[in-house]
Amino acid sequence: MNFATKVLHGTSCFDPVTGASSVPIYQASTFHQADLDQPPAFDYARSGNPTRAALEEAIAGLEGGERGFAFASGMAAISSVFMLFSAGDHVIVAEDVYGGTFRFLTRVLSRMGISVTFVDASSTDAVRAAITPETKGIYLETPSNPTLKVTDIAAVCRIAKQQDLLVIVDNTFMTPYYQRPLELGADVVIHSATKFIGGHSDVVAGLAVTRDAALGEQLYFIQNGMGAILGVQDCWLVMRGLKTLKARLDVSTNTADQLAHWLEAHPEITHVYYTGLQDHPGHQIQASQSSGHGAVLSFDVGSRERAKALFDRVKLPIVAVSLGAVETILSYPVTMSHAAMPAEERAARGITDGLIRLSAGLEDVNDLIEDLKQALEYLPPLPKIEEQKEAFSRA
Numbered sequence: 061m062n063f064a065t066k067v068l069h070g071t072s073c074f075d076p077v078t079g080a081s082s083v084p085i086y087q088a089s090t091f092h093q094a095d096l097d098q099p100p101a102f103d104y105a106r107s108g109n110p111t112r113a114a115l116e117e118a119i120a121g122l123e124g125g126e127r128g129f130a131f132a133s134g135m136a137a138i139s140s141v142f143m144l145f146s147a148g149d150h151v152i153v154a155e156d157v158y159g160g161t162f163r164f165l166t167r168v169l170s171r172m173g174i175s176v177t178f179v180d181a182s183s184t185d186a187v188r189a190a191i192t193p194e195t196k197g198i199y200l201e202t203p204s205n206p207t208l209k210v211t212d213i214a215a216v217c218r219i220a221k222q223q224d225l226l227v228i229v230d231n232t233f234m235t236p237y238y239q240r241p242l243e244l245g246a247d248v249v250i251h252s253a254t255k256f257i258g259g260h261s262d263v264v265a266g267l268a269v270t271r272d273a274a275l276g277e278q279l280y281f282i283q284n285g286m287g288a289i290l291g292v293q294d295c296w297l298v299m300r301g302l303k304t305l306k307a308r309l310d311v312s313t314n315t316a317d318q319l320a321h322w323l324e325a326h327p328e329i330t331h332v333y334y335t336g337l338q339d340h341p342g343h344q345i346q347a348s349q350s351s352g353h354g355a356v357l358s359f360d361v362g363s364r365e366r367a368k369a370l371f372d373r374v375k376l377p378i379v380a381v382s383l384g385a386v387e388t389i390l391s392y393p394v395t396m397s398h399a400a401m402p403a404e405e406r407a408a409r410g411i412t413d414g415l416i417r418l419s420a421g422l423e424d425v426n427d428l429i430e431d432l433k434q435a436l437e438y439l440p441p442l443p444k445i446e447e448q449k450e451a452f453s454r455a
């Protein structure tokens with residue numbers, strides 16, 4: 061089945077009991093057990109609920125995995141997956157992971173005796189070089205946020221297999237429509253379903269999928285044991301969002317592509333990051349491992365003052381933390397997604413004071429271009445190259 065069909069005709073399609081056209085919200089914490097000798101399919105809703113089960117099966121099917129799990133947030137999914145590791149283990153992590161992931165790894169997980177090394181995962185050699193005898197896993201996010209660096213997932217998985225390492229991929233930016241890391245050899249896929257999968261900026265949710273059943277059992281034990289499950293109302297909202305994932309991404313990606321080309325040609329912009337641009341260093345790998353470039357791009361206007369002027373002038377995009385929604389979202393990584401990252405770490409990752417991230421929504425692309433055009437007309441002059449360098453070294 062092709063994705064467009066599969067996304068509608070998975071387990072979230074209709075209620076197997078009544079035929080209702082959407083899976084009901086089973087607002088129940090516990091389930092009557094008719095026979096104490098017969099284990100019921102559902103006994104207590106932390107352990108399982110039919111509404112959550114429908115979403116979990118749907119995402120497992122779309123990612124091509126064995127078991128799916130729905131968590132209270134993307135961070136709940138990420139932190140729960142990291143509980144697969146034990147004290148003394150070492151994990152290699154892509155250096156420009158989501159700011160919240162960085163914070164969890166450096167401020168929480170580090171206290172549990174699990175160590176991490178951050179590497180530029182766009183270099184497979186850098187990943188290989190970071191392996192130690194204690195290494196048990198590799199954690200990737202590709203394309204990364206906000207500079208959209210691309211990791212060759214299959215190449216990293218080949219290295220990992222030789223050493224029996226678990227490969228975990230945060231697939232939030234791509235979704236299973238464009239990229240299915242399990243098919244490329246990864247063991248676990250994670251989503252912040254708050255973003256494209258939910259798609260409407262109205263729910264916070266996380267998902268994880270394991271490639272095989274044994275790892276699925278381990279993660280199930282953690283999900284049930286830690287209890288960071290997604291509530292049933294939110295499961296329903298995520299399933300509703302999932303049904304239009306392909307239709308939304310087709311439009312938003314097309315818009316992002318047009319905006320990236322338009323911005324690249326605009327004299328007020330110093331740099332555009334979008335894997336769909338031919339000169340993006342990850343363009344080829346992205347094109348080979350994903351069927352699309354997605355709806356997120358970043359661009360640099362050269363200084364904080366100019367970024368602020370743009371934010372003050374734009375009218376259509378909402379200015380917010382988050383991405384992957386029906387409305388176009390502009391965000392400022394320095395004070396938003398990457399505020400948790402120390403300034404020197406940010407500078408080392410190219411997250412400059414002039415960097416702006418744009419997540420394309422479903423508005424008419426020409427209206428978005430008109431809006432950005434009028435906002436860019438009023439920017440204060442670009443700082444001279446020397447001043448930019450100075451500002452960069454100060455950061």
Ligand SMILES: *Cc1c(COP(=O)(O)O)cnc(C)c1O
Binds near residue numbers: 134160
């Ligand atoms: C938002 C985000 C997260 C965290 O998800 P929450 O649902 O906000 O907890 C993790 N990874 C990426 C790539 C994200 O964009």
